Structures are given as C-alpha cells and as structure tokens.
Amino acid sequence: MKIIDKINKAIESQEIFYSFEYFPPKTQTGLENLLARIERMGKLHPQFIDVTWGTGGSTADLTLDICHYTQNLTDLETMMHLTCTNMSKKELSLMLQKARDYGIQNILALRGDPPLGTHKWRSHDDGFSYASDLVKFIREEHGDYFGIAVAGYPGGHIEASSYEEDLLHLKEKVDAGADFIVTQLFYDSELFFSFKQRCLDIGITAPILPGVMPIHSYQSFKKITKFIKDIPQHVRDTVEASKDDDEAIKAYGINLISELCQTLIDGGVEGIHFYTMNLEKRVTYILEELSLIPNNMKKPMPWRRSANEKRAHESVRPIFWANRPKSYLARTMQWKDFPHARWGDFQRPAFGEINDFPRDLTQLYPTKCKETWGKPLANFEDIKKLFVDFCEGKIARTPWFDEPLALESARIKDHLINLNNHGLLTINSQPQMNAVSSDEKVVTWGESGGYIYQKAYVEFFISEQKMDFFLKMFKHYPSLTFHAINKEGISYSNTQDVNAVTWGIFKGKEILQPTVVDPQSFMIWKEEAFDIWLSIWGSLYEKESLSYHLLEDISNSFYLVNIVDNDFIAGNIWTFFDDYFKIVK
C-alpha cells in the first residue's frame, strides 16, 4: 500500500514507526547477504524500507530487482528511489512502468547527484532538472497509483543559494504531488525542529520523517558527511578524536543517535528513517535502546504475507510451500487474483516455474549451509543423517527449507527425527492443535482472543519398497487422508477434495482457513520437490560422483507422501508411524 496511508494510520494510533534505507551492493555475494539481512531486519517490523538508485542511475536494474524481491517475496513495503540524473523522460517512464508491474507502489523522487566522475549537475536533454518535475511527471503518468516521497534538507541543500530558496523548492515538490518528506541526515534535533516549523510557516503540511544515520565507522562517517551542511562541530570533533578507536566511535554513535531519536520522538515526529548503510547491528541496538520494537507482533496469518497489494486479500495457500514461501510467491506472482476464504473455488491459472524470478533470488542459502549439504555422500545413511541433523537444529537450512525448522514443528521434532532415522525423509510437517488460544505466544497467528486449530500433517520421501506396506495400512486408520506420488507420476490417494488443515475462529469474524492440502497443487509441488534432489542438492556435486548418483537414485525411485490426520481432537498421527515401524524396520 502507499506509505502515506501507513503513516496516517500510525499517526491515528499514535505509534512511532521507523524505516530502513539500503543501497544495492556491488557483488552477487553482497546481494545475497543484503537480502538475507533485509529479511532478518524485517523481523524488527520497519514500516517500510527503501532502496537507493545509485549515482546517476548506475544501479537501476539492480535497484529494481531488489525492490521487486522485497515487495513481492517479503512483507516489507518497499519504496524505490528514482532520480533525474542521466534519465530521459522515456527511460523514467519505462522504469516507473516496470516498478508498477512489479507491484511497487512507492517512489522517492529525487533530482539525484551529479553523474559519476562529474561535480556539477546537468539535466538530461530530454529529462528533468528538478525533483518537482519528476513528481509532476509521475502524477501525470500514473495519477494516484504511486505514493511519492521527496527529500528535505534541514541543513539546506549544499547547492542551494539560500535556505529560503531551498524551502520553496521543497514546497514545489509537495505541491506537485508528493505525499511526505524524508530528510537528509542530521545530528542536531534543533535543526530539524526549526526546519519543520519553517516548512509549516510556508504551508508544507505533509509529514516529515527525520533521517538519521548511526555512526558505523570513522571512514564511513567522513565520507557521507562530506557533502552535508551543519554537522555539529562537537560531533565532528568527538568522532575525529576517536578516529583510531572503533569501539569508542561505535559507543558514542549509539548514544548520540539514541538521544537524538528520543528528542525527536519527544518533539512529536511520526517516525524515524534510518540510513542503515546496509548494516544491521547499530540500528537494532538503537531501536532496542528506544524500546520501539513491538515485542508481541502477531503474524496475521500462519505464513508471511507479501507486501504486494494485489495479494492483500490472499488468505489461503497450499501447505506444500510452507518451507519454501519465496518459491510459492515467485511462482504465483503472475496471478491476477489470489484465493480468499476458500481454495476450492479458485480458478487457478498455471503455476510458474520454480526459478522464473529475475536473477533467481528465491533460494538463498548461506555458504555454511551449502558446505554442509555439499559434503561427499557415501550411502543412504549419510543422507538420512543430514535430515536428522536439520531436525536437531545442527543445520540452519536445507534444499527443501528456506529457514530453520519452524518453532511449532520443533515441538514434534522427536517424532520427525524418528521418522528420518527410519528412512522417511521429512520435508514438511505441522503438529495437531485443538482450540489453542491465539494469545499463546510461540506458534499461533491472528488477532487476540481467537482459537487456532490444526490437523496434524507430515510430508516425506519414502522408498518404493516401504511404500507397499504403507498403502495396506491406511485403511485401518480412518482419520488419515494421504497422497503419494513418485517422480514418474504413479500415484495413490484416498481423498480428492481440498482439505483445510489450519483454521482460526475469531471474535466477530468469519472463519479463516489459511492453509489447505490441495490435490491439484500437490501435482505442481511434486515436480519441485523431486527436482530439488538434483537441480539444487545435486548441483553441488560432479555429475559422475557417487554423491550425485545417490541423489539421482532417490529422486528416481522414492515416493513423495503427505498424510493428514483429520481428527484434530482425538487423533494421533504418530501412532500410525509407531505401528508401522513395529512391522517395517
């Protein structure tokens, strides 16, 4: 949604918010690290994030890709910077259209710095000279679709001939259609408050977010503040005095910024914008220092929402991608509608391919994780061991899990370890829940005062030999429904309908059933689940290696099975496996 609408809501509920600014990194590894960091910092619940445009548009495509990723595959509302430097109207138009196609709804419109290697700003022959022109252009081309922010300079713009002129330029930008203002960084709260007052005096009533930058190091501070007016001399002096003492600068910076933020908050700002410099710790410390992090932020759904507004009403997903949510989001990104309330009615267009997200950023495994999963495999025991290690928390991710085992599954991890030790390689599961209060902290979702239910679910790979007896057992466990299929497509099942396996009952509301087992989607997921054996895990080995052949054998011969225990009150799915293991070792 538009950030201005979020700001207005926050103002109404008197909540202080914060936002994080990032810049596109230079390498692929840097990019993977940044995206992982953005997601980790996402758990601090910033109201939005923004991504810079790179001097002279030098990172245009990458900026777009990062914004595409965060807007669609995470729940972070993303504002894309856009500058006039080096850009023709046609190019600007194209970028705006791309941003819109990607579901990005917020633009920070800037004139931009002079192009790299130059010192004086010059407009493109067929472009704009002022940010206000860009704001006008966006409004002309896209009406009210985009939320637009513009920059404000509490210390005055370095090129401005006078403070007054600078303020008039800001007014032009707001009058042209900007919704709110983000300020250049500053360290003196008085400077901000007098800026805000002078804005008000000339009729600028849009919200003004103060921009603050933690001091990360002597070097970065020097570099960034070079072009900024009015850095208080005492700040410059203290930093200079500690130039060789990183720890001292760090401590000073945290203190300084925390105090600055507190003063700003006391002075009535709506929120604070952090220039993170792609760094995590300082910002987190400061937010902790200020006690701003909401300590009981409940997920509205058991899965993470996408920030893309077209998914705002999405309220049902198949369970299969629970541990690969980005893959699901990427594969369904082209859908025009998303299932709401019910999966069954929904006329689904085709699912996309696993990796059709630009730059294939849907699967990010830290190197450490890859190293673990890339070790030579001698036999099936080695493979089993890796599944067990994951359940035991010794490995953070696997090719089938974007993230560590969910807390709720940790509750049943002994059962999962048991299954894996018996050669049933688990890739998804959820424990049974019967009327668990939604106020229970760890595993629930949705608003306070509700009741959460789950049917027990477990999904795993199993060898063909073991399958035989499995199938014979099912009829003796009438509360179980299952689907089984191998790579070739030979399948078994005792149910055809869509099965709701997670639902919640809330005060004064209709029923929510966010997770279902859908037989048709299982056919899509099956392709992905089998493909992972070779295209992801197998890609870590030579094709002629024993390791690769082992993985190949499994993917060619094993069955993928999912089981639901429909009796969420009196059932016990593990009895089935215990009985099974008594007979089949």
Place this chain on the structure above:
Amino acid sequence: MKIIDKINKAIESQEIFYSFEYFPPKTQTGLENLLARIERMGKLHPQFIDVTWGTGGSTADLTLDICHYTQNLTDLETMMHLTCTNMSKKELSLMLQKARDYGIQNILALRGDPPLGTHKWRSHDDGFSYASDLVKFIREEHGDYFGIAVAGYPGGHIEASSYEEDLLHLKEKVDAGADFIVTQLFYDSELFFSFKQRCLDIGITAPILPGVMPIHSYQSFKKITKFIKDIPQHVRDTVEASKDDDEAIKAYGINLISELCQTLIDGGVEGIHFYTMNLEKRVTYILEELSLIPNNMKKPMPWRRSANEKRAHESVRPIFWANRPKSYLARTMQWKDFPHARWGDFQRPAFGEINDFPRDLTQLYPTKCKETWGKPLANFEDIKKLFVDFCEGKIARTPWFDEPLALESARIKDHLINLNNHGLLTINSQPQMNAVSSDEKVVTWGESGGYIYQKAYVEFFISEQKMDFFLKMFKHYPSLTFHAINKEGISYSNTQDVNAVTWGIFKGKEILQPTVVDPQSFMIWKEEAFDIWLSIWGSLYEKESLSYHLLEDISNSFYLVNIVDNDFIAGNIWTFFDDYFKIVK
C-alpha cells in the same frame, strides 16, 4: 437439476426412490393446505414432485405458481406438467420461458385430455397434436436445458387403435428427446413388466417409472379408473364389495399397493411414482410398509436448501431469516450469484421486498395458529404470554416463525421462556456447540465424521427503557458482540464485521460456515422484523382496536437486539441475562 440425472445417480447407488404427484386445488385455502402438505411430505424425501396442468390448461397460472413455490422455496425438485390442449405454440413458448425463468428444470410433456365439456381431442389451430411434437418443440426452443418426461400406458392408451401403435407413439416421444417415462396408474405388476419388456423390444431404453395410486375412497377410485384400461377385475370387485366401508377400502388399498410396489421393486424398477391425489396418509403408510423412508437423512446444511439449481453452491446465509426461510429465499430470488464459503466478499444486490413472491405464498399460517394470534390483546402481559406459549410448544407458529421452535432451540427453551417472561420477546436463537459430532442425530448437519460448532445466539425485542441498562452492561462481557436498532433506525453495536456463528469441520474438506451474523443484512431484516408487528400480526385486528394499538406501540418503541457469545468453548450467554435480571426486573 434434471430428474434424469437424479435417477441415474440413484441407479448407480442402487437406491429405490419415489416421487409424488399433486394437482392444483380450487380455493386459496386449498392451496395453502396443499403447500403445507407438500412441505410435510417433503420430509419423506421424494426424489421429485410434479404438478398437473389441469384439463385443457385450466390451471396453467396456478400450476406455474405452485411449481415456482416448490422449486424455489423448498428443496423439492419440481416437474411441471404441460399439455398441448388449447395451447398455441406461442402460448407454449411463453409457459416454457416462464418455467425456465422460475428455475424449473423438468417438464412432463403430455398431449392432454380433451378440453372440459368435450369428449374428443382436437388440436389447437396453431398448436400440436402429439406429445412427441411438444417434446420436439421443447428441445428446439431450449436445447438441453429441460429434463423431459413423457407418459407411458401399460394398459394401452384409451384412444389408441392398438397396443403396438401406442408403443410406437411412446418411442416417437422418447426419440424426440424425452429422458424418462412415467406410466399411467395400474394395479397389475405383470402388466407393467410386460409393458417394460415390449418397450425394450422396440428399443426404448429410457427409465420407466411405474405410476401407482393408493385407493383413497370408493368415489375417487371409481372416478379416476373410469378411463383406465385393464384395472384387474378382482380389484374392481373388492372395492365394489366394500363400497360402504371406508375403513375396509383403506386397509385393502394399502395392502394391495404395498404388495404391488414390493413386486415392482423386486422386479427391478428404479423408483415408484405416486399419484397422491393431494393426500398424505396412504402414501406415508405405504412407504413405511416398504421401509423405503431413509431413517437418518442428514441435512447437508443447517438450513434447508432450495431446489433451484442456481442456488446449488449457496453455502452461507445470514442467521436472521432462520425462522422465515421462505421469506429469505423469496427476497433473494433475483440474485444471480449466491454467497459461497464467505459472506463478506459477496457483492450483494438489493434484497427484494418481503412479499414480492407471486400470490404471496411465503407465509402460510394454519387457521388454528391465526386464531391463537388473533385473540384480543388487553396488555403487554398478553403479548408476552404468546411468546412464552410458543417456546413451550403450545402454539405451532408465530408471525416470526414459519415453523415450530427448532429442536436445537428447544434445548435452551427454559432460558428463552425466562427471557420472554422478563419482557424480552425472543424471535431467534441457537445454542452454543463446541465440537459436537456430526453423527449426533438431532441437531447437526453435514456428512458423517465431522465436528459442528456454534456460537450462542439470541435475538429479541426489548423496550427502550430496558435497553439503557443493557448497553451499559455489554462492556463487562467481552465475549459478547451485539447489534441493536429501533424502527426509526437508532442503532447501537460493538462490532462491524461479518461473524460466522455456525461452522463445521469435515474429513478431507474445506471449512463450511453456513450461518453468519451480517450487520448489513441485519438492516434489511430489521425492516421485516418490525413490519411483522403490524402488517402480519396487526392485520388480524381492526385498526382502531386496543390490540392493534398495543402492537403499534411496541413496534414504534421497542429495540430489536441480537447478541452473539463469541466464546463457543467457555462462554455462557445466559449469565449475561441472569446478571441483567438481577438488576432490571
């Protein structure tokens, strides 16, 4: 749906079905009695009912209205008779279009008897001479939309020159597009079986339903069998011998028909068609005798479905019309889509008016009931007493209740009586249910093996004075949500969203939530609920009477209130009232 599809399903599941034929009565009272009877007999779950066309089209409009009523306001699939007698193609076309507009999907196509007062059949100048032409015409004009049945004559048609010619006419009708055959009544099973065999011999493979008529009285037997060939002489003789002994004829008839039906069933018929003559008891006896009535027919939904196919996917309704389902069905009949899975998403067109069903057949109160509710009223105590009497089962219906108190509400009737005795006049309610097995007989719905849930609900009229304190109390009962409004539209509430108050969880299925409290629909219902005081109850009195004035006072000053206890596990809605009565007498 088309009856042939139901027949094919029944054949597949090897279930013997039955159907009931009715004819339009001559008076308004007769009509009201018939409709009430059809609905009572509907509880025997006939596979379909059919309504005759009246000699020479003499009852055309009434036939259409009755079919309209049963097809839309009840769950009885209805087949309309249509004959060629006295009808031009244009008139036939018009009737078929009306039937289609009303959602009627099955036609019994007949040539028809000669017009009243004549003995020889004669075709209309611009009409048809044979039923087969009518069948062709229906197929030409409406393609596959209609299911079509035609008549067969096991004893041969009275006008046919030979049995063979008669069979060839039947074959023409089937070849023209008829789906199945209903036979003229007969009393000799051999006649039927040989007829069926001869049909097969000439290639008629459509299902043939034997038509049987219980013997209701000497007179009716004589009258009806006058034009029917091949009534066995021993049947005629026995009836004749008992002409003055009604009981003997009745007993003989039941025996005779039960045996006939059993022989037909043993001989492999798919179902039996009863010529009920608008009478109830004989048919019920015979079906009981044959043990054909399904003894554990579960409702698929807590409310009764409509037979109209466009409502086939309807799965959510507001609770307000729970006791006036026909009013709800009639008011929403013009909708193109019906809410499914969720009420909230549904873009509702306007609700119709209370009485916009043709001939206003949505409210049928037996005379006895009207007499009770039409007694002079001296004061508010008299009014309270009628509400109490209804809860105690002393009155079968009230202006707000089409039917006696539902069995599930009978479980909370002591509470309801208490409320009414305290002047809170209850018009709707449901008890709390927490995971009640759907196999529990009395109050549940849906398929076997599920769990049913309900939030406690109660709706009543309350005086303005009492309301004041009521409103103050709510905040102390956080699990309650409520809506209150008076005739003028002054309203109070503590909730805005749609609240699911009945839902079910079933094996391998998505969640069903068939009943909701919807604030917007409440505004529509409120008009009806208040209107009933004067337009229905008040209509039984002179406008200047004390009784009328009493009702007028209430409708002008009382509030209509509904309350939901959202805690379906630990809540107790009655505590609220008990606490209230401790303070407000």
